[in-house]
Amino acid sequence: MITIRPATEGDLDDIVRVERAANSLYAPYGFAAHIDALSTPRDAVIEGIACGLAWVAQDAEAEGSALVGFVLAHACDRDLHLDEIDVVPSRLRRGLGTRLLDVVLEEAGQRGAERLTLLTVDFVPWTLGFYAHHGFRVLSARELDARLLDALALDPKSVAPTQRSFEGRLVLARNLQAPAGSRR
Template identity: 35%
Template sequence: MRIRDARLDELSRLREIERAAGAPFREIGMPEIADDEPPSIEVLTGHVRAGRAWVAVAAFPVAYLLADLVDGDVHIEQVSVDPAFARRGIGRQLIEHAAAHARDIGAPALTLTTFAEVPWNAPYYARCGFVVLADAELTPGLHEIREHEAALGLDRWPRVCMRLLLADR
């Protein structure tokens, strides 16, 4: 699968991927997450223009990753894979691409926040080498992200912050 920078003309497709990737949450009793709106065109545009939006492409984008910079680390804001292309290592390829970007800019780690008990969330990231951070290990930026998530009601289900130190890889 080829990974490249996302383009502005693909933003509607990224929203389609997000909707499709959300559907499995309905099957595990999280319909609110399944029905959540994808990132807006404006949010996606900001990531593309910042050079922190990447797509996995077959004949067309089938997955994407959005990243931000948080307290010196590259923070994975979103990874979504179209379920028709799931279980092929595409998410891992996108994470590896984000890690390469982080190394290029001198960031020591990747971070993310995710659902602790959803099989394709925290357990998946643990298999990719991420470790759960204790509250005392959270940076100010990660605390802010978690507070925002709580305000959105995401803490209805257990959530964790995770980090992948790049020096170890």
């Protein structure tokens, strides 16, 4: 049985292993020599753990560390931003990515976040379908404010206002419904 629980600093090495395994999917797309460079900086994971915005999926019946998934977010003004979501290749397409995303959506709802945003790429077959299925839409450059561009380290000059791709990277967002009467 796979359970999802908050990550701890004791998971850090295993999170690296999960991320590396998931990012190996990018190898055929020109990233074979750069898989390690795709990993989230350790400090960012530690910060996510401290902020209660990092979770791992653990297979209670597997041997070893048994971590099979990881998700990390950070607060960005009134939004929550999804930094990373990973499922190890042997567990893909069984709903685990959805469960990890749901944990973040639930947390975003509890924090009263207005949107869940993320940065992804348009050149692999698994990202846009996954996020579209979960109610995300691609934002155009015109819809991005300076703060979000800055938080995502995107250069507004690298894309025309009506366009959406920052050199192959796309910003997606899902609006979150705040409960009636909640502070926005």
